[in-house]
Amino acid sequence: MARVDALIIQRMQSDVPVIPLLAEHLVAAGGKRLRPLMTVAAARATGGPVEAAVSLAAAVEFIHTATLLHDDVVDGSELRRGKVAAHLIWGAASSVLVGDFLFARAFELMVETDNMRALGVLARAAGVIAEGEVLQLTRAHDITLDRDTYLKIIQAKTAELFAAAAESGALGAGADDAQVTALRDYGMALGVAFQLADDALDYGGASETLGKNAGDDFREAKVTLPLLIAMERTGAAEAAFWARTIDRRDQSEDDFRRARELIVASGALTATLDEAGAWADRAKAALGVLPDTDWRRALASLADFAVSRAA
């Protein structure tokens, strides 16, 4: 991962001054580097060489960073990784263009690996992510959203990149088709588990204390699984509350507390965490075809970690 980090820093450089400044703002802010870690760990877990995976991992992180830059412009977000969002410092225009730059750099890195199949997987993922973002944009505040469409959105906008990260790592390591498919399935299931845990965390997760970004989804009137389940279970009794706070986005100070109470009392939070746990189990089960190594165990732990953050 140190090599991946070095490559990320090296390839975000440009003679145009604002580009490295803006990119470093986001990349240096850290983040968990979960996606590039999956690319490298997937390559290791197949027992193949890791050289291509290092470049592919940096490319995966660039795609992720580009997506974050564009997302924050699209959502008008004010914070990212605990820092002021880049578009509020350098302007939306710079964020859009530096996102494009990082996206292009991602493909340059992939070209260097000379692995067309891995490149195809990540190109396809980039398209699916954009489709997922557009779908979310048009449906995210829709209280008639059904569970299947919600799952489709998070698979596209979040899980697809996890799936492509693991799959491309395996391809870069020259793994056989069964391993490649297994690692793709693993990444997809882990990505869904990760997003569902995030959704639960936004309502405090299973803990009594709220995390620093808790309440963001509710205040942005985003329909996520805890909310969907709570709306189903509280039925007509609370229909007016959800219609006002989510559909009409008319919220007062105390509404998040009440929403959280309804989500906990209706069992929607527990149900979301159970669902996240089931996807994590699915991720671990997919690893069965890989040889039993420390790397396979590391991937399994990553699936547990994705959910345990919220438990």
Place this chain on the structure above:
Amino acid sequence: MARVDALIIQRMQSDVPVIPLLAEHLVAAGGKRLRPLMTVAAARATGGPVEAAVSLAAAVEFIHTATLLHDDVVDGSELRRGKVAAHLIWGAASSVLVGDFLFARAFELMVETDNMRALGVLARAAGVIAEGEVLQLTRAHDITLDRDTYLKIIQAKTAELFAAAAESGALGAGADDAQVTALRDYGMALGVAFQLADDALDYGGASETLGKNAGDDFREAKVTLPLLIAMERTGAAEAAFWARTIDRRDQSEDDFRRARELIVASGALTATLDEAGAWADRAKAALGVLPDTDWRRALASLADFAVSRAA
């Protein structure tokens, strides 16, 4: 080109409703399809097969369209190809995300050609274009801009895609290195000529009547070559006029007429068109290594056309 058009229409489809609507708005509006035409004509001019060039040409047009979508958001432009800009109909968020989608689709098309060198050329071009856009964003209203930096900006933001379009077409056709280099040089020179002619057209070109978009650059206080030369030549006498209208962007109704008069009277317009002509000649000279065919003559005509629009 009919095959390229069919491929463009086919690959902009998506299950997410707003994507094809927004993409079709821009693609169906036409535009000259100059860049994909160069890709196909370059392949033909080398005498090689044209199959890969058809896919690469569609990819080139997708990169161009994605860039236009993001540009219009960045610049807040109101019109594109004579129609209301997409971001004013579907919102800036959709324009950013559909741009990302088209960018991803471009790379998927390239992957299908299985030509890693062509893919590398277009990936690199996408990065250079984004760098050029950022550079323009930070320097476009700067009246101290020098000619070298201006040339660097238009080479990056405009000419690089023409160069990559022609180069990738040659690579897709299996051309030898001398032909590939020649076609890259041709595209780069043609791209500069094209942009300089555009700059001149924005002040009416050599004709007495103004085109429909004339005055856009001036009203956006964009420093282009006609303006740069006019500022040099009118010196201290008009420094206050340029400082007010461009540096401070404080313009009144009559200022464009006066700017145009100064640009014509100082010979800046003629000098810009001469410069464009010199780049077109350079483009045609680069074609010398290619066999003397109808396709080579078509490419030479394209270079003349790039400039004659403004003459």
